[in-house]
Amino acid sequence: MSYIHQISDGDKEFETKLLRVIKKELPEEAKIYSQNISKKNYLGAASNVHKIKHKIIILGLPKSHEFADNYENKLRSGIAKEEAKFEKILQQMLIFIDKH
Amino acid sequence: MKCIIIDDEEMARTIIEQFIKKNPHIEFVGEFSNAMQAFKFLQQETIDLIFLDIHMPDFTGFDFIQTLKNPPNIILTTSDRNFAIEAFEYDCIVDYIVKPVSQERFDKAVQKALNFKAPENPQDITTSINKAENDLYVNIDRRLIKIDIPTIYLIEAKGDYILIKTSEKNYTVHSTLKKIEEKLPENVFFKIHRSYIINTQKIIDIEDNSVLIEKFVVPVSRNNKPELLKRLNLL
Numbered sequence: 138m139s140y141i142h143q144i145s146d147g148d149k150e151f152e153t154k155l156l157r158v159i160k161k162e163l164p165e166e167a168k169i170y171s172q173n174i175s176k177k178n179y180l181g182a183a184s185n186v187h188k189i190k191h192k193i194i195i196l197g198l199p200k201s202h203e204f205a206d207n208y209e210n211k212l213r214s215g216i217a218k219e220e221a222k223f224e225k226i227l228q229q230m231l232i233f234i235d236k237h
Numbered sequence: 238m239k240c241i242i243i244d245d246e247e248m249a250r251t252i253i254e255q256f257i258k259k260n261p262h263i264e265f266v267g268e269f270s271n272a273m274q275a276f277k278f279l280q281q282e283t284i285d286l287i288f289l290d291i292h293m294p295d296f297t298g299f300d301f302i303q304t305l306k307n308p309p310n311i312i313l314t315t316s317d318r319n320f321a322i323e324a325f326e327y328d329c330i331v332d333y334i335v336k337p338v339s340q341e342r343f344d345k346a347v348q349k350a351l352n353f354k355a356p357e358n359p360q361d362i363t364t365s366i367n368k369a370e371n372d373l374y375v376n377i378d379r380r381l382i383k384i385d386i387p388t389i390y391l392i393e394a395k396g397d398y399i400l401i402k403t404s405e406k407n408y409t410v411h412s413t414l415k416k417i418e419e420k421l422p423e424n425v426f427f428k429i430h431r432s433y434i435i436n437t438q439k440i441i442d443i444e445d446n447s448v449l450i451e452k453f454v455v456p457v458s459r460n461n462k463p464e465l466l467k468r469l470n471l472l
Contacts, residue, residue, distance in 0.1 A: 140337055143339070144252060144255065144256075144339070144340060145255075146259075146340070148255075151255050154251060155248065155251055155252065155255075158247050158248050158251050159248055161247070162246070162247050162248055184292065184294065187292055187316060187317070188245075188246050188292075190316060191246065191248065191249060191316050191336050191337065192248060194336075194337050195248065195252075195337055
């Protein structure tokens with residue numbers, strides 16, 4: 138949340154708006170990502186991870202961001218071995234935004 | 238400076254809009270989730286600066302720039318550092334900022350845009366549209382490749398793929414004849430057989446139930462031959 142506080146510069150209205158957008162967008166992106174993984178459309182899944190990783194860093198999870206960056210590259214090469222770990226990160230993010 | 242945002246991610250647009258509102262030198266005019274929406278908007282409005290994402294479905298930021306004959310100043314916003322070198326091959330790109338963006342880095346990029354020599358002409362949308370109508374983008378190996386439509390002389394169905402033959406090179410694309418037919422000018426291209434679409438302007442001769450295009454003999458289905466002959470300037 139520190140990045141959000143930093144860019145909002147105390148603008149609570151903006152913070153609320155941004156969290157509302159993340160709450161709306163992240164579950165949609167997670168759903169499309171899961172569909173692409175199920176269909177073994179790894180290229181599509183890589184594009185989804187690309188978008189999601191921006192949210193990972195916005196929510197202040199630098200280690201998960203680094204993992205997502207590598208995972209995205211692997212997906213582009215057709216390797217989806219670390220799917221379970223990324224799924225765990227996604228679930229943590231979804232729980233986190235649900236609380237805010 | 239009037240500016241717009243083009244990014245398929247709403248969160249990214251929300252953040253950039255906030256930065257724009259805090260910067261006294263630029264004016265927020267609009268935001269677009271895809272390049273085509275922005276393209277339509279630019280037909281009506283002249284703007285000075287675009288905050289443009291690179292990774293977008295269907296049409297990347299670079300594809301978008303190529304559709305503008307005289308693009309306005311552009312600041313690329315991306316989560317990917319790998320395109321920095323490619324970015325600076327475009328004269329209109331003022332800066333390249335990597336997400337997540339800070340207000341300080343954003344303001345620095347805007348300052349660069351203010352100091353940057355303005356394009357001599359605002360974006361020439363009419364020409365761009367005419368140009369864009371002649372272009373077809375196909376997805377091959379994760380890249381959108383531009384094909385100049387008038388150079389296409391033959392398209393052949395090959396299972397789940399189509400083979401596009403042009404005067405310059407051939408392209409194998411995962412698509413169908415039906416899909417590509419919708420993208421081509423119908424007064425020029427004609428489906429003469431269930432497996433072939435031809436550019437009627439490239440016909441060399443017609444013999445019985447076949448057409449010679451470049452060096453290829455292509456079958457014409459019996460049902461389609463009358464329509465093909467109707468399209469030709471017969472003496």
